Amino acid sequence: MQAVREECMTIPVEQVSECTTPRRCTHDYQVSCQNCRLGSICLPLALESDDIVELDNIVQRGRPLQKGDHLYREADEFTSVYAVRSGTIKAYRVTDDGREQVTGFYFPGEVLGMDGISKNAHACSAKALETAAVCEIPFSSLEQLSVQLPNLQRHFFQLMSREITEDQQLITLLSKNTAEERIAALMLSVSSRNARRKLSATQFRLPMSRIDIGNYLGLTVETVSRVFSRLQKLDILRVSNKEIEIVDVAKLQDIAKVIIEDN
Amino acid sequence: MQAVREECMTIPVEQVSECTTPRRCTHDYQVSCQNCRLGSICLPLALESDDIVELDNIVQRGRPLQKGDHLYREADEFTSVYAVRSGTIKAYRVTDDGREQVTGFYFPGEVLGMDGISKNAHACSAKALETAAVCEIPFSSLEQLSVQLPNLQRHFFQLMSREITEDQQLITLLSKNTAEERIAALMLSVSSRNARRKLSATQFRLPMSRIDIGNYLGLTVETVSRVFSRLQKLDILRVSNKEIEIVDVAKLQDIAKVIIEDN
DNA sequence: TGCACCCATTGAAATGCATCAAGCCAGCGC
DNA sequence: GCGCTGGCTTGATGCATTTCAATGGGTGCA
Numbered sequence: 001m002q003a004v005r006e007e008c009m010t011i012p013v014e015q016v017s018e019c020t021t022p023r024r025c026t027h028d029y030q031v032s033c034q035n036c037r038l039g040s041i042c043l044p045l046a047l048e049s050d051d052i053v054e055l056d057n058i059v060q061r062g063r064p065l066q067k068g069d070h071l072y073r074e075a076d077e078f079t080s081v082y083a084v085r086s087g088t089i090k091a092y093r094v095t096d097d098g099r100e101q102v103t104g105f106y107f108p109g110e111v112l113g114m115d116g117i118s119k120n121a122h123a124c125s126a127k128a129l130e131t132a133a134v135c136e137i138p139f140s141s142l143e144q145l146s147v148q149l150p151n152l153q154r155h156f157f158q159l160m161s162r163e164i165t166e167d168q169q170l171i172t173l174l175s176k177n178t179a180e181e182r183i184a185a186l187m188l189s190v191s192s193r194n195a196r197r198k199l200s201a202t203q204f205r206l207p208m209s210r211i212d213i214g215n216y217l218g219l220t221v222e223t224v225s226r227v228f229s230r231l232q233k234l235d236i237l238r239v240s241n242k243e244i245e246i247v248d249v250a251k252l253q254d255i256a257k258v259i260i261e262d263n
Numbered sequence: 264m265q266a267v268r269e270e271c272m273t274i275p276v277e278q279v280s281e282c283t284t285p286r287r288c289t290h291d292y293q294v295s296c297q298n299c300r301l302g303s304i305c306l307p308l309a310l311e312s313d314d315i316v317e318l319d320n321i322v323q324r325g326r327p328l329q330k331g332d333h334l335y336r337e338a339d340e341f342t343s344v345y346a347v348r349s350g351t352i353k354a355y356r357v358t359d360d361g362r363e364q365v366t367g368f369y370f371p372g373e374v375l376g377m378d379g380i381s382k383n384a385h386a387c388s389a390k391a392l393e394t395a396a397v398c399e400i401p402f403s404s405l406e407q408l409s410v411q412l413p414n415l416q417r418h419f420f421q422l423m424s425r426e427i428t429e430d431q432q433l434i435t436l437l438s439k440n441t442a443e444e445r446i447a448a449l450m451l452s453v454s455s456r457n458a459r460r461k462l463s464a465t466q467f468r469l470p471m472s473r474i475d476i477g478n479y480l481g482l483t484v485e486t487v488s489r490v491f492s493r494l495q496k497l498d499i500l501r502v503s504n505k506e507i508e509i510v511d512v513a514k515l516q517d518i519a520k521v522i523i524e525d526n
Numbered sequence: 527t528g529c530a531c532c533c534a535t536t537g538a539a540a541t542g543c544a545t546c547a548a549g550c551c552a553g554c555g556c
Numbered sequence: 557g558c559g560c561t562g563g564c565t566t567g568a569t570g571c572a573t574t575t576c577a578a579t580g581g582g583t584g585c586a
Binding site for chain 2: 542543544545551552
Binding site: 093095096097099101103114115116117118119123124143144146147150153154156157158159160161162163164165167168170171172174175176215217218257 | 356358359360362364366377378379380381382386387406407409410413416417419420421422423424425426427428430431433434435437438439478480481520
């Protein structure tokens with residue numbers, strides 16, 4: 001499984017749309033919105049097929065990002081929002097005293113960059129955690145198209161609203177929950193987002209480092225590591241470096257308390 | 264000063280638009296967007312005067328809320344967003360184990376309720392911390408009008424984006440900062456939001472209780488209280504119950520580290 | 527093959543905040 | 557006035573997580 005991913009990563013041209021099968025990826029580099037596997041969980045949701053063509057026309061598909069490449073940086077001029085097609089993107093900001101705060105992880109089908117709208121400059125940086133491909137959606141075009149397609153406007157409002165509610169869930173998590181609860185909630189979140197993409201909900205590879213996890217959840221690396229060890233000892237998780245297997249979903253949900261939604 | 268506010272609160276009909284002068288409030292109950300004092304920091308920002316009339320037509324101004332009244336509750340059907348005209352609104356959600364998490368405080372000129380768009384149901388509850396008046400903006404009308412007025416669409420996108428960046432700032436605060444830093448940041452935030460409304464940036468009355476502050480900042484009441492005492496002892500703040508005076512802004516900023524923006 | 531580097535794990539000690547507990551003060555109804 | 561209640565403050569103690577420190581394992585490169 002891991003070998004396949006590695007293979008994929010050496011053939012960026014071929015793994016633009018998500019590569020999940022053990023077979024060699026055959027996705028077209030320039031796959032359109034109409035036949036993108038992610039369609040139903042990405043922007044085109046709720047659009048008529050004629051409308052999707054119009055959306056497709058404004059979407060720009062650039063070269064894949066290599067691990068560590070930046071999609072944009074804090075304070076960069078805001079021009080576009082981005083839909084992830086493959087790989088994982090980490091959004092983060094640097095605090096005044098130089099430390100990093102991870103504000104989100106974006107998986108295929110998810111849209112990022114909307115924080116830049118308010119000031120016309122990105123409020124955070126976005127960096128690829130692994131080889132990744134994104135669709136760039138120029139915001140001015142999106143605005144214009146939204147005026148013609150009320151469904152698109154609606155959908156984009158919903159996307160932004162969703163970002164808000166997710167941030168608020170994270171706020172609650174950080175404010176009220178223990179280290180164990182936070183980790184459990186994150187694992188369930190990754191799990192359900194995997195399931196949404198028809199991948200395994202119980203076995204997956206975390207694309208981010210322990211440092212990133214800790215940073216996102218307001219914990220130190222050491223605490224993250226300890227919690228993983230503890231959950232493994234309790235036969236709730238099986239952890240091998242970045243490979244995670246959820247052995248006991250019920251117990252994990254019990255620990256997380258937070259209900260992880262996946263729509 | 265406090266006496267005036269009290270007077271105002273007994274005459275709700277008259278204090279709909281913000282009451283800040285020692286004189287008896289003379290604001291019209293049905294003040295329109297065109298001549299609302301908050302115009303420049305509320306939705307109509309960036310609209311032509313003709314457009315403001317159109318916006319004004321869809322805005323509904325109901326009876327003021329009394330302290331403790333709910334504007335909406337979690338899971339209520341989402342129909343409108345709300346602009347605060349006077350008073351303060353607290354947004355909060357109840358966690359699965361019954362505890363409360365305050366997600367935001369909304370002052371005059373600020374817009375709330377956008378979290379409800381994604382699921383067509385409110386993701387949190389909103390409650391008046393004191394007598395408050397709000398403008399209700401039916402979302403379907405706003406959507407329709409946005410299609411006609413690209414500036415309005417843009418502005419609403421910006422409002423939502425702003426909510427996202429503010430939530431992310433809170434995430435950083437909760438994840439990285441000490442109790443002292445969090446309180447300092449909140450005081451500076453209230454201060455700058457007051458200044459935006461041409462009120463004193465150094466002397467104000469906190470509309471929320473210590474419990475709410477703690478809840479918002481992920482701290483217990485006791486810690487909040489201790490921090491206030493400490494900051495008072497250091498001659499940075501003067502605290503008398505809910506009345507706050509910022510004695511040393513520089514030191515407060517120094518503690519907060521976070522740069523509080525006010526645009 | 528071996529070195530260097532980064533990431534992850536584990537242990538021991540330190541600490542900031544929560545928890546528990548008691549007391550104070552203001553407002554309010556009786 | 558009296559006693560009640562709710563919000564706020566202050567002190568003593570405990571604990572979860574951080575901090576400091578050391579070690580191990582994987583990966584890339586010479």
